[in-house]
Amino acid sequence: MPELPEVETIVRDLNKTVLKKTFFDVWTDSPKTIKKITFDRFKKEIIGKRIERVWRRGKNIIFDLSGEKYLLLHQKLTGHLLVGKWQLKNGKWLPLTQGPLEDPINRFIHLMFWLNNNTMMALSDLRKFAKVELLNKKELEKELEKIGAEPLDKNFNFEKFQNCLKNKKGKIKQVLMNQEVIAGIGNIYSDEILWRTKIHPFREVSSLNKNELKEIFLAIKKVLTKAIELGGESISDFRKLSGEKGQFDLERKVYQREGEKCFRCGTKIERLKIGGRSAHYCPKCQKI
DNA sequence: TGCAGTGTTGCTTC
DNA sequence: CGAAGCAACACTGC
Numbered sequence: 001m002p003e004l005p006e007v008e009t010i011v012r013d014l015n016k017t018v019l020k021k022t023f024f025d026v027w028t029d030s031p032k033t034i035k036k037i038t039f040d041r042f043k044k045e046i047i048g049k050r051i052e053r054v055w056r057r058g059k060n061i062i063f064d065l066s067g068e069k070y071l072l073l074h075q076k077l078t079g080h081l082l083v084g085k086w087q088l089k090n091g092k093w094l095p096l097t098q099g100p101l102e103d104p105i106n107r108f109i110h111l112m113f114w115l116n117n118n119t120m121m122a123l124s125d126l127r128k129f130a131k132v133e134l135l136n137k138k139e140l141e142k143e144l145e146k147i148g149a150e151p152l153d154k155n156f157n158f159e160k161f162q163n164c165l166k167n168k169k170g171k172i173k174q175v176l177m178n179q180e181v182i183a184g185i186g187n188i189y190s191d192e193i194l195w196r197t198k199i200h201p202f203r204e205v206s207s208l209n210k211n212e213l214k215e216i217f218l219a220i221k222k223v224l225t226k227a228i229e230l231g232g233e234s235i236s237d238f239r240k241l242s243g244e245k246g247q248f249d250l251e252r253k254v255y256q257r258e259g260e261k262c263f264r265c266g267t268k269i270e271r272l273k274i275g276g277r278s279a280h281y282c283p284k285c286q287k288i
Numbered sequence: 289t290g291c292a293g294t295g296t297t298g299c300t301t302c
Numbered sequence: 303c304g305a306a307g308c309a310a311c312a313c314t315g316c
Contacts (some may be wrong), residue, residue, distance in 0.1 A: 001294085001295060001296075032310095059296080074296080074297085075296090076295085076296050076297070076310095077294075077295050077296055077297095077311095078294090078295090078311090078312085078313095108312090108313095121295090125311095126311085126312060126313065127294090127295095127310085127311045127312055128310080128312075129296070129297080129310065129311065129312050131297085169304090169305095170305090177296095179296090180298085186295075187294095187295060187296090188295075236294085236295095236303075253308080275305090275307095276295085276306085276307075276308085277294095277295065278293090278295090279295090
């Protein structure tokens with residue numbers, strides 16, 4: 001499931017592969033993926049538009065297009081973008097034999113864009129939860145206005161973090177995953193951040209002292225930065241644009257390690273349900 | 289075979 | 303108003 005580091009990895013790769021390219025065809029077998037307008041209208045509008053910029057806000061990917069239009073993509077649980085090369089052979093567009101479009105997971109490709117320079121961009125999405133929208137500037141701003149702070153923004157310092165959590169009720173794990181508080185953290189990285197700080201996922205935010213908040217703030221920066229360096233996680237079906245897996249497994253300490261030994265103290269990692277999700281933690285290191 | 293588990297977001301319900 | 307539950311969808315593992 002793509003969280004901030006996975007989305008950032010994808011955006012950096014998109015800037016190397018599709019920037020300044022123009023859409024000239026689009027195909028789907030799942031028209032409901034395109035929200036708000038019909039697929040036919042979407043197709044008519046996007047053909048001929050050029051990608052001027054690719055960036056990220058929380059877990060959303062935004063393509064700034066020519067003509068003041070914006071392509072907004074949220075990958076949700078199982079969506080991921082892939083970019084490969086294609087060619088015209090015997091009157092048919094075919095992917096070149098090498099590359100991400102050959103991966104077996106890509107039987108889940110439901111949306112495909114053809115761009116110039118032999119480039120093909122595909123959305124693979126097992127559960128079809130991903131969202132794609134074509135918006136004008138006002139609509140885009142409205143979609144993004146409720147999203148919380150960007151944790152890796154240079155201006156996001158400890159004071160700002162404290163303000164984000166001020167007067168927040170609830171358990172620290174749930175608050176960290178709340179996109180309206182801080183953007184981009186999901187189930188994997190909230191577990192990893194809290195293990196590093198030795199704080200129990202069920203701790204009430206209001207009970208955390210300044211030192212503990214500082215630990216969490218530093219762990220957010222550290223874990224997310226490290227995960228981006230490693231190209232994202234690799235235990236779900238996440239793939240980089242090239243179809244490769246990320247390398248975050250080298251750093252993964254608790255997520256989906258139930259019953260395995262804590263790397264710090266050897267105690268078996270436990271799993272608890274919280275709001276319908278799993279929290280993985282060390283019952284000895286992370287006291288409530 | 290069938291059913292729980294997987295997790296993001298947004299809507300519904302209490 | 304806020305929290306909790308569930309639906310959107312489809313596959314995997316027990």
